[in-house]
Amino acid sequence: MNYELPMINSNNETPQMDLTNNISKDTDVKIWFKAARVEAFPENGGACVRYKDLQIAVFNFTRRNEWYACQNMCPHKMQMVLSRGMIGSHQGEPKIACPFHKRTFSLKTGECLNTDECAITVYPVRIENGYVHIGLTA
């Protein structure tokens, strides 16, 4: 099994995301959560990881050798599904399309690219020693 304990696990609360600013910069990161081995993720696709009660969608852009992460919940109908969506690009900007109604969101800014749907939270991702780490701000 790929299950790994979080690297830092001092408090047992659910991390509170700062929703006023949905892009957390590397410098704001308080915890680098060690999620799973790189091979556990499909190529050019996504999977969902769990950190306590938080569901995070992680995407492996194999073609560009880039990784992105965002909340798993689609803000349109509050469904825990973004990890099952299709990844792609819009004029170079990496994006994710919700499998339900194809709202698309930038994975760089979290912004919704096709309607006024509210933005999603995105998280920085780091690969170290073959493991995917997700930067959390709390």
Added chain:
Amino acid sequence: MSRVIVVGNGMVGYKFCEKLRSRSKEHEIIVYGEEPRPAYDRVHLSSYFSGSTAEDLLMAPVSWYVENNVELFTSELVIEVNRENKTVKTHTGKVDHYDYLVLATGSSAFVPTVEGVERHGVFVYRTIEDLNQIIDYGKKVKKAAVLGGGLLGLEAAKALLDLGLETHVIEFAPRLMPRQIDDTGSAVLAHKLSQLGITIHLNKNTKKIAGNGKLEGLEFTDGSSLAIEMLVISAGIRPRDELAKANSLKVNPRGGVMVDDHLRTSDESIFAIGEVAVHNNMVYGLVAPGYEMADIVARQIIGEPSKLFTGFDMSTKLKLIGVDVASFGDPFGEITPSIPIAFQDKRNGVYKRINISEDGKHLLGGILIGDASQYNIFHQMVVNKMPLPAQPESLIIGSPGKNEPEGAGVKSLPDTAQICSCENITKGDLVSQITEHGATTVDDLKKKTKACTGCGGCTPMVNDILKITLESLGHKVKKTLCEHFEYSRQELYDIIKVKGIKSYDVLLNSVGRGDGCEICKPAVASLLSSIWNELIAEQDTIQDTNDRYLANIQRGGTYSVVPRIAGGEITPGKLMAIGRIAQKYGLYTKITGGQRIDMFGARVDQLPEIWEELIAEGFESGHAYGKALRTIKSCVGSTWCRYGVQDSVSFAIFIEDRYKGLRAPHKLKGAVSGCIRECAEAQSKDFGIIATEKGWNLYVGGNGGARPQHAKLLVNDVDTETCVKLIDRFLMFYIKTADPLTRTATWLNKLEGGLDYLRDVIVNDSLGIGEELEMEMKELIANYHCEWKKVVENPELRERYKHFINDDEPDTTLAFVEMRDQKIPIDWHKK
């Protein structure tokens, strides 16, 4: 800087804030709105019944007001204006000072004084609150009526019908929509509406709303009566001029605040816009004129020279009702002398009337019922006084556009032609965005001009303008798939086939660019399986979620499982097996429209286990998740039915087994009926077969769904072997040439030469490709596999069926409630 107070946060009031703010950052904007929520899209109010939420309808979210520094007070009614001190007072006692006051108080529903209007069960149709009450009350009753057969009344009637109520429409005049259409038009419309299930009562003057506390029925002056339990009044609008009246601003005796061409009231500092304003004795009950007024006032307040308001065209197209209705220009031809030309097709319920000027040169107005596809272009012809063709009757006789190249209509429009009336965008505006600012897609145009973002009605014309303008620039306009592939689906089909490409990545590397998207990935996935029919699970991340998990995603994020039940025939033993498995996994079961059984509510991690059990009982995948062959529906035919002339069940099973797993640009459905009574509804399918004494009649290109269409007869009285051969060819030809996500009906409608051409290719083999098509089909059939079985037997593929990859737990946010002894997911949003 001056302080602008807006009274009323409706569609027009909101538009005014948007327009003023986009021109000036300095003006203070304060808005008082009586309703509990920010402005919402009243025009699409009825979509509240079909699933839009109050949030979906908002013109802009609350954050917009904050970000744009527009101070909004909701649930706050302005009750007084002090013109000397230039202040307003609200019902909470708050007093606020203004330099300019903009009245955008709209109107309320006009409720005639009929005895009993105060009874329980009587409603109006104007706000979200009204709709909530109608929905609640509608649950308790069975019979309802709408008072008023105008534009809004009919929309309300459709809403009641959708609530499942027996629906009546009561109209005082001798015809429906008396202000927009004529008697013949009304008769055609009434007939169509009665087919939908709405009963129309004309010439009825309501004397009394009877009942005892709550409503029980209507009594009319002619002595007749109608028993109903609920009434929605839609008898017109009444401008909300009470503030103006109380402050001795000039009001119209029939209601409404009088304004001049600058939209000024009789007080220099007070403007009135939208439905509350009366200009030249007219109240404009539509958004487009309201938006124009908002624009004019915003320009004046910042001191920019503005054009004057000189009236507005009241052409309309009715939406949502299930019958096209449009009226444009001078529909009755009474304003200037004119000659009417009319066309009526009773069989299809189509009525078209155009009024042309006496010299035959111009179109003045008209009415379209049953088919309003020409509305946009006719409307443009009127507004722009475009010259008519030599035989004006050709405009309405014969099927529109058949012989013209796509988009030809907009070519002749002048640059000043207004295309998007909500945002006042002209053809010239759009063209210059394309020629000078590099717009190449409708999306570009939407972003840059806001065209299409209001009612959306102009989108087809914007599309056409884009196309012809790009063409005139020498761009070869191709139907490219998306920004990642500069090819049409048909071209990609050939590339994949000729180059022998078997994966999406290879295709993207060799002829595409970027990372792909949700449009090209599933389209290419479908092509790959239509050409090679290899296991789609090998390339799971380019599939739509349904194909990725070989099941249908449903509300809440669980999946439904549909095993194949060919022809709808199933043994009692297999029925019990489904029952047992569904019970074991706690699945909700329902019979589908395609004569099989759908099991809902399976978690992603349960799917392989469920399939394994189904396979052990002799089932296989039903491909309900794919753009693929779904079902071949059948009636029992000659085996049991006393009328049957052929064995329709056996033939249906044979056909379903033959094409199962076949992937296509869109889903495919078929049916076989055992005689002309057509119990299997074969004529509503992509291909339908009806038994005759001599063999089979084959129909193609039918469709249920949102735009139902009857299939067309391709050949009659053919034997079984020929019938199968022709279906092979038909399906393969469709698979090779259709655009992505195009059903056979739409494909056939767009096919140049139509049914005759198709018959030539398929039956007479005019292109000489018949045998090739048959061979290709044969290969696909030979490559059939049950996709579930492949996953069940492959541990690596099975491993992908998990919600979390770092945890074996299922998704804990899934939640269900019980309904009629089964589970269903909780509502959207309620988590």
